Amino acid sequence: MRRARPPHDDPAGDVVRWAAFSCLLVPVVLVVYGTSFGGAAVATLGLAAVTAACRVLLRHSEKAERSATPVPAEDPFPPAPRGRHSRGGAGSHRGCHGSADVSPID
Template sequence: MPSARRPHDDPAGDVVRWAAFSCLLVPVVLVVYGTSFGGAAVATLGLAAVTAACRVLLRHSEKAGRSAAAVLVEDRTAAAQRGRHSRAGAGTHRGCHGSGGMSPHD
């Protein structure tokens, strides 16, 4: 059974949803407490603009974070593979102590 995407799996989406809720709630509160409809409308437009900008920045940072993580994994994988391959070298570091001359065992 495929797992359904739960709301708490997307923290940036949670922030955007709360910001959208605030964009609706703040003007209502402002009007209830005596601010003009025009002032509430300006506040709503300002909050909507800030919410949209934050959403764009959050999505951009998520993509950049995933890209950086992918590069890091690739670098680690490549380094591990180089490390494995370099150990299979010529043998100069695998017990050969001489400089090429005759040893007493030869």
């Protein structure tokens, strides 16, 4: 009795499978369209090397993502320290209640 395969949740594996398929398909197409066997072999080796490097980087990235600890969210604008001479915040101008000599640019 065959079990149904579970749906794939491995996008990196899908990418690697398609790249491996391309490594097999590209040399065939190159030979069909007149490239020498040597040229097709070099193209195959190049594609295989790039595929292997991408696979290693994808797996490393997945491993790092799984092992990353969640960072607690911080307030992007923490409150300003309120020392002896600090301003109280926006709109708290002591003693300035609509002075006529203030320009509208201030």
